[in-house]
Amino acid sequence: MEMTDDKFTALYAFDTFGQLILRTAYCCVGNYSEAEDISQEVFLKLHENPRSFNDDEHLKAWLLRSTINRCINYKKSWRQKVRTELESVPESVMSVDSTQARELREAVATLPEKYSSVIFLYYYEGYSIKEIASILDKSENTVGSLLRRGRSKLKIEIEEA
Numbered sequence: 001m002e003m004t005d006d007k008f009t010a011l012y013a014f015d016t017f018g019q020l021i022l023r024t025a026y027c028c029v030g031n032y033s034e035a036e037d038i039s040q041e042v043f044l045k046l047h048e049n050p051r052s053f054n055d056d057e058h059l060k061a062w063l064l065r066s067t068i069n070r071c072i073n074y075k076k077s078w079r080q081k082v083r084t085e086l087e088s089v090p091e092s093v094m095s096v097d098s099t100q101a102r103e104l105r106e107a108v109a110t111l112p113e114k115y116s117s118v119i120f121l122y123y124y125e126g127y128s129i130k131e132i133a134s135i136l137d138k139s140e141n142t143v144g145s146l147l148r149r150g151r152s153k154l155k156i157e158i159e160e161a
Contacts (some may be wrong), residue, residue, distance in 0.1 A: 009059075010047035017060055018043075020125070021067050027120040028071035030109030038070045061135045068117050068136070075113055107157045115150030122147055 021042055025035035042063060053059040108116050121127045121135065129147065133140045 009050050009053075010043050013046055013059055013063060014043050016056065017063050020060070021063055023124070024064060024067050024117070024120060025071055027105065027109055027124065028068060028113050028116055029074055030106065034074060038067060038074060041070055042066045064121070064135050065137070068113070071117070072113055103161070104158075107154055107161070110157065111150060111153055114146055115153060118143055118146045119150045119154065 018039070022035055022039045025038040026032055029035055029038065045066065046063070051062070053062065108119050110116075111119070117136070118132060121132045122129070127135070129140050129143045132138075133143045136143065138146075
């Protein structure tokens with residue numbers, strides 16, 4: 001389906017991919033309120049500067065890439081360095097099945113962004129290495145290496161806890 005440059009693209013994107021973008025942002029930054037802000041910024045950018053997308057997968061890839069880029073910028077910002085975690089994550093957002101699953105998500109969120117985003121896309125969203133490489137604009141070998149290193153770091157984090 002050819003998506004046109006109209007004012008409804010951002011609304012459609014929000015309705016279709018809003019929860020995915022929020023989960024992605026939370027996984028990358030580990031703070032629910034910041035994840036909400038990042039998600040809003042992504043959809044606001046799309047609303048203010050409409051684009052053409054070939055299909056839903058193209059739109060989804062653009063949203064994920066924009067979200068990950070904003071998460072990288074957030075992690076470099078002063079806000080991340082001075083923030084204090086005041087709220088807990090609503091269970092409806094993360095669909096927490098158990099304490100163990102919640103702890104695993106938190107461990108993934110503490111990893112450096114380059115690892116957490118790849119692990120999130122692979123395990124939580126079910127993308128293949130090839131698809132992740134396309135979304136992140138990296139080679140398949142790089143994504144495979146990031147996934148391997150991320151798993152190793154995650155294993156160490158879990159064993160230390």
